[in-house]
Amino acid sequence: MIRFYNGKTLRFDGGARLTDEEVWTDGGRIVYVGAPREDRPAFEREIDLGGDLLLPGFKNAHAHTAMTFLRSLADDMPLDRWLSEEVWPNEAKLDAEAVYDLTRLGDLEYLSSGITASFDMYIHNEAVAQANIDCGFRSVFCSALNDFDKDVENIEREYLRFNSLHPLIGYRLGIHGEYTTCLERLEYLAGLAEKYEAPCFTHLCETKAETEGCIGRYGLTPPQVLDRLGFFRYGGGGFHCIWMNGDDIELFARRGLYAVTCPASNLKLASGVAPVEKLRRAGVPLAIGTDGAGSNNALDMFREMYLVSALQKVTEGDAAACPADAVLEMACVGGARAMGLDDCTDIAPGMCADLVVLDLRRPNMQPENNIIKNVVYAGSKENVRLTMVDGVVRYERGEFFVGESAERIYEKARAFVRKIGA
């Protein structure tokens, strides 16, 4: 058992609120949250927070983790050339071993940013699973059915396999995007959703061209097309959700679909700014993703949280738009719910011990006028003192504890880049 004491604890039972409770974990679970007690068990470790902040980990609700190898490999070029000249040719060179190493590099970066789970859409999923298990990192995969898949039935096999493989691994149904998936395959996935009564996810309304293309093909927006096919009958949601109209927003609100916003990637690829404040006011559940390091280029929830709020303020022309506590809830709670991690949403007995300690004794956190606003508007990776996943400390004061040295993981990533001559 591990004890966190002498700090502040951020709880989400009915909105973000700070308490001075201490927290005990046992194995992968939180077992006590409350006042200090005389009848204490023998702890394996007692962590003096020294006034620092304990909070549920951030959830990265849209990721292509192994794209770390594409970081800064090609930037400052138009999206179509970036995809066709750099991303796709280089991704074709990936094998399972490379995906394993590159996923581990991404996991290190997540841990350094207080991220405790990823909603990961990529290839070579056996390797992705093994990398996350070996790192002790939580991940839910999302299938990415598209017209290039040679083995469509693999999705159902993966769905069954990864949802029973390991407590750290999960799997949700998804397509890459309407624009890369023919009607027959869309219907196939909707059929799987019906069979398993499962939610479905997809890249959605990321670019104007994608959205207009769908309207040209079907006379409907991407959310409307997918909904008509039964894709969202058991929930799910979309990644990016930039080019959505009022009807799309209403559909998301009515069905309780998750809009996962990825603001840093959307800016950098010149895709646009998602209407997060309009979605929020309509009651759409929200979550935040980093997208891949090929487009972002950082896997940094602090940057994303700041952007989610600040971009809404400027696009709505309203400095009051998208307040800090709502954004923090998207990062800690909304992402978990989107991924089906309903036991990773709070600091409470029975919840998973996926926890982060933020160092408040750094200049960017002072004075402590409002700790939640400090975290969302001024926080940085420098504030991440400790990241625990499934009850195990995987990152603390700059050091990683993932079964292999960070330097060795870096070296493997560099070796792969050298090998492919990128």
Added chain:
Amino acid sequence: MIRFYNGKTLRFDGGARLTDEEVWTDGGRIVYVGAPREDRPAFEREIDLGGDLLLPGFKNAHAHTAMTFLRSLADDMPLDRWLSEEVWPNEAKLDAEAVYDLTRLGDLEYLSSGITASFDMYIHNEAVAQANIDCGFRSVFCSALNDFDKDVENIEREYLRFNSLHPLIGYRLGIHGEYTTCLERLEYLAGLAEKYEAPCFTHLCETKAETEGCIGRYGLTPPQVLDRLGFFRYGGGGFHCIWMNGDDIELFARRGLYAVTCPASNLKLASGVAPVEKLRRAGVPLAIGTDGAGSNNALDMFREMYLVSALQKVTEGDAAACPADAVLEMACVGGARAMGLDDCTDIAPGMCADLVVLDLRRPNMQPENNIIKNVVYAGSKENVRLTMVDGVVRYERGEFFVGESAERIYEKARAFVRKIGA
């Protein structure tokens, strides 16, 4: 003398370029840049970069440093209420002692972000100067003439005093803004510029209302009004520069005026996005500022650099806009030139020893496909290993060396907030 060796050095002689040269400093100056030599002097300290990156410090080209006390004190509210209900009433409670303490808090945050100089517009300048001198931090003040000033001639006295007070301190002429300064006072400042053949700066075209108000008053945009008065005869520039038209951009290019962009503050106050790429293509010199912690709320050049580039990509609809090397040059070189720090622009013999070491052995800097892009698109305060100002290490691996403990500076800031009952 101090030696930096075994790393990469970023030089700006004709654009950003990386070398493997080592660097020696002596007192406040760089004395050698080149290959390792046999005839080495006895160094006071030899710093093994271990492959890390040595670069000229970032310059924060627009700041109100002591506004640290307003961080997260009021956010998520409209700009007019924020100013009238929170900023102005609380600033009225500041005295010299508070400004001294709060400036030191800001300096800590600058050092933690690799910032080695600030272009600071605030009140109680004697206290600001002493705080920076005591921290060993470089600062150039900008006067902020406006209609509320009771002692207009103080600007000339400050101009003379602070330009000869201490090697770390400088002073430039400026007004708060056209919209807060009557014509008579604008003419007074233009007269001072003429007398001292000095450049002039101002908040400029920050909001649409400010810009339209000026057109209503004078039939001209703020840059055009000020230029007609002779304000820019010896150069200078503007802070923010959002609502500029083609003529304004042409004026800035023709006169070599600095456009200082503050993207994080501009988003958060819903002011808009500056046309940085249009300014850049027109040949306007550019620099980057954090603005004050009341609006930003972080003093973090990594966040600003990312935003400068990413916001241009999305507003121009062009992922190739505002490339990384141009942004890095704005942060390291452009800011220095705007502030008149022409000997803080490069790593070269004779230049000031204002240097930063960035830790490249963090996950966000791997693999090293392109170090400059990694820094601009993925960098974070976590990468700042060391910050040296004027030849003295003021920050290293999380520790500050500014003559007083960080905790004591935090406590003074908290005490001031308690005292004013904010």
